[in-house]
Structure formats: C-alpha cells, structure tokens
Amino acid sequence: MSSCRERRTAPARVLLSLLALAGAAAVAQPAAYPGIGRAATAPEVQAWDIDVRPDFKGLPAGSGSVAKGMEVWEAKCxxxxGVFGESNETFSPLIGGTTADDVRTGRTARLLDPSFPGRTTMMKLSSVSTLWDYINRAMPWNAPKSLSTEEVYAVTAYVLNLGGVLPDSFVLSDRNIAEVQQRLPNRNGMSTQHGLWPGKTLGHGKPDVQGTACMTNCATEPKLASFLPDHARNNHGNLAEQQRPVGPQRGADTTRPAPATAAAAAAVATAVATAPRPAAPASPAAAALAAAQKYTCTACHGVDKKIVGPGLREIAVKYQGRADAEAYLLGKIRAGGQGVWGPIPMPAQTLPEADAKLIAQWLASGAGK
Known part of the structure; x- marks a missing residue:
C-alpha cells in the first residue's frame, strides 16, 4: 500500500520541483535594462493596482453604512x-437634479433640459464603481488614500443616500453593490455614439475633435480667447501652499503674476526647483504660520483674507479682547464649528496637540508676523 501511495505522489513531487526551478530561473534572468531599477515585488504591484472596474473586479471585500458615512462626511468631506453635497464657493455640487423617476428609469431627465442651471455629479454618474474608485484613490483632497475600506463604502453609501438612491438604514458592501448599480439615476444614460469610442460597432468612427496640422503660413504667436486676469489669479489662496502630501505636483505661486512667456515660465520653474530649502522658523509667529501651512489650514484660511473660511488675522482681530481667547480657539480647532463665520462648516482637526496650541496662541496674540 505504501509503495502504491509513493507511486501516485511521485509525479506531484516532480511537478513541484519543476515549478520551483522555473521560478528560480525567472528570478535569475538578467534585467531588460541592466543597472536600472528592479522588478516590482508582488506586494508593490498589489499596492499600486487598486482600481475598480465597472464589473466590480478589484473591489475589496467590506461594507459601510449610511450612518457611518455621514460621520466621515461631516469630519472629512x-x-x-457641503453638508448635503451642495458644495460651496470652491467646488461644483455633487447632489441635485435627479428624481425618483430617474432612479426608476435609469435616465436623468434634466440632462436634456437646457433650462436646468447645472450638471451635478449624481446627474451624470453611470457606474457606482466610478464613485467608489474615485473616493478611494483621491479623497479627501488633502490626504488621498487615507480612508479605510469601511469608510470608502460608508461615504459612497452616504453620497448615494443624499441623491435619493439608498435609504437611511442601508449598508453598502461588495455583496450588494451590483444591486445598487441598478438604482443609479443615470445608469442607462451613457452613450457610445461619439468619437471617444473607436470602431463602427460602438462609435460613429469619426473623432469628436477635428484638427489639421498647420503646414504653410502658420501663425507665429497663438491668440488667447480668454485668460485669468492677475487680480483673480490668487482668488482661492496660493496654490503653492495647497499641495497634497503625495506625488510630484507643485502648484504655481499665485501670489505673483503669471509668467509672460514660456521662457519666463521655464526660468521660474528652474528657480523654484533650485531654490534652497527654507530655514526653520525663527520666531513663534513664523512657527505657528508654518504649522498652519503644514496642516493645510491655509487651504481654507488665507493669512490676510478669506478663502473658504475667514482670514487668520481676521479671526485674531475678532477674539483679541477675549480673556479666554487661546482656550476658545484651541477648542474650535479641535471640535470644528459652523455659523460664526457663515454656513460653511469647518470639520474637527486632528493635528498634534502641541501644534494646535501653537496656532491658537498665535491667533490669540493677534497673529503677528
């Protein structure tokens, strides 16, 4: 009996040995470009390969409730x-323009209504996977990919709840997301009859954009039909101070006029790239302002003027005569708030206690330079 078992398992042992040798040979193969980089490991590829397809391939297992989504939304979104996806002065609305009849038919009627004032995300969204994937990869703006899987499911569920797609008690998961897809207001509204889709079977075979290369009598300088005037360039604060902590992107210094030519732009880019790193702040005021920039407070609060919320020195002036100004401002930083400066809420902030106190002390003392 034992010899029979050995004969049956011998081919399996041989196959495993061959596979191990093949794997070792693959690892030992020379790189395509010797001396440049290395092959990505499986965990590295897995960390990068996070997109979710319309058929929900790539969607991780998990779930999140509408109630949980509301908590995350109010804190981070x-x-x-906006509290209800209506947005504010900076971003376009996410919610609005859809009806219960749209949920039934799968076509957003107001997309064909030229009198309707705008196009919201919920009006145009044709796949739940697009919403889930974008929230997972890119949100929140100042800390992309920081949400847990549960939080992404929950925020997706809350957005769909705001749009009238899901009830308040719903729990979205990888097991029922395909059913939710069948309730999107514009799930049947995507068209393939345009030049973005190649081939005669899908699109009309003709590119949407028609252009010809200029070969004779070409204009030497382009003429702009419109441009952003210098007085509006810094309307929402300095872009160079509003960068997300990922990737190589660097915003323009919008406190200065735009370069007049491409050569000037290249010179500015070179100067920025080669500029020495700033020294550590030399004063408490400089340290407090540096902390405000580090934790993206200046993305919503300009130093001397309003962006989304009031200017930092405007806050300092309002509370300058208050005896408990430092403690009050520290509490506001920690808990957030709404209504004192307008309808747009400030979410609770999670910066370290020492930095929060530093900013509160600076504001309470007048936010000097």
Whole structure:
C-alpha cells in the first residue's frame, strides 16, 4: 500500500520541483535594462493596482453604512463639498437634479433640459464603481488614500443616500453593490455614439475633435480667447501652499503674476526647483504660520483674507479682547464649528496637540508676523 501511495505522489513531487526551478530561473534572468531599477515585488504591484472596474473586479471585500458615512462626511468631506453635497464657493455640487423617476428609469431627465442651471455629479454618474474608485484613490483632497475600506463604502453609501438612491438604514458592501448599480439615476444614460469610442460597432468612427496640422503660413504667436486676469489669479489662496502630501505636483505661486512667456515660465520653474530649502522658523509667529501651512489650514484660511473660511488675522482681530481667547480657539480647532463665520462648516482637526496650541496662541496674540 505504501509503495502504491509513493507511486501516485511521485509525479506531484516532480511537478513541484519543476515549478520551483522555473521560478528560480525567472528570478535569475538578467534585467531588460541592466543597472536600472528592479522588478516590482508582488506586494508593490498589489499596492499600486487598486482600481475598480465597472464589473466590480478589484473591489475589496467590506461594507459601510449610511450612518457611518455621514460621520466621515461631516469630519472629512463637508468642508469642501457641503453638508448635503451642495458644495460651496470652491467646488461644483455633487447632489441635485435627479428624481425618483430617474432612479426608476435609469435616465436623468434634466440632462436634456437646457433650462436646468447645472450638471451635478449624481446627474451624470453611470457606474457606482466610478464613485467608489474615485473616493478611494483621491479623497479627501488633502490626504488621498487615507480612508479605510469601511469608510470608502460608508461615504459612497452616504453620497448615494443624499441623491435619493439608498435609504437611511442601508449598508453598502461588495455583496450588494451590483444591486445598487441598478438604482443609479443615470445608469442607462451613457452613450457610445461619439468619437471617444473607436470602431463602427460602438462609435460613429469619426473623432469628436477635428484638427489639421498647420503646414504653410502658420501663425507665429497663438491668440488667447480668454485668460485669468492677475487680480483673480490668487482668488482661492496660493496654490503653492495647497499641495497634497503625495506625488510630484507643485502648484504655481499665485501670489505673483503669471509668467509672460514660456521662457519666463521655464526660468521660474528652474528657480523654484533650485531654490534652497527654507530655514526653520525663527520666531513663534513664523512657527505657528508654518504649522498652519503644514496642516493645510491655509487651504481654507488665507493669512490676510478669506478663502473658504475667514482670514487668520481676521479671526485674531475678532477674539483679541477675549480673556479666554487661546482656550476658545484651541477648542474650535479641535471640535470644528459652523455659523460664526457663515454656513460653511469647518470639520474637527486632528493635528498634534502641541501644534494646535501653537496656532491658537498665535491667533490669540493677534497673529503677528
């Protein structure tokens, strides 16, 4: 009996040995470009390969409730997108323009209504996977990919709840997301009859954009039909101070006029790239302002003027005569608030205690330079 078992398992042992040798040979193969980089490991590829397809391939297992989504939304999303997805002065509305009849038919009627004032995200969204994937990869704006899987499911469920797609008690998960897809107001509204889709079977075979290369009598300088005037360039604060903590992107210094030519732009880019790193702040005021910039407070609060919320020195002036100004401002930083400076809420902030106290002390003392 034992010899029979050994004969049956011998081919399996041989196959495993061959596979191990093949794997070792693959690892030992020379790189395509010797001396440049290395092959990505499986965990590295997995960390990068996070997109979710319309058929929900790539969607991780998990779930999140509408109630949980409301908590995450108010803490991390509402400051930019509004409490009910109505947005504010900075971003376009996410919610609005859809009806219960749209949920039934899968076509947003107001997309064909030229009198309707705008196009919201919920009006145009044709796949739940697009919403889930974008929230997962890109939100919140100042800390992308920081949400847990449960939080992404929950925020997705809350957005769909705001749009009238899901009830208040709903729990969205990888097991029922395909059913939710069948309730999107514009799930049947996507068209393939345009040049973005190649081939005669899908699109009309003709590109949407028609252009010809200039070969003779070409204009030497382009003429702009419109441009952003210098007085509006810094309307929402300095872009160079509003960068997300990922990737190589660097915003323009919008406190200065735009370069007049491409050569000037290249010179500015070179100067920025080669500029020495700033020294550590030399004063408490400089340290407090540096902390405000580090934790993206200046993305919503300009130093001397309003952006989304009031200017920092405007806050300092309002509370300058208050005996408990430092403690009050520290509490506001910690808990957030709404109504004192307008309808746009400020979410609770989670910066370290020492930095929060530093900013509160600076504001209470007048926010000097």
């Amino acid at each position: 509402a400051s930019c997108h």
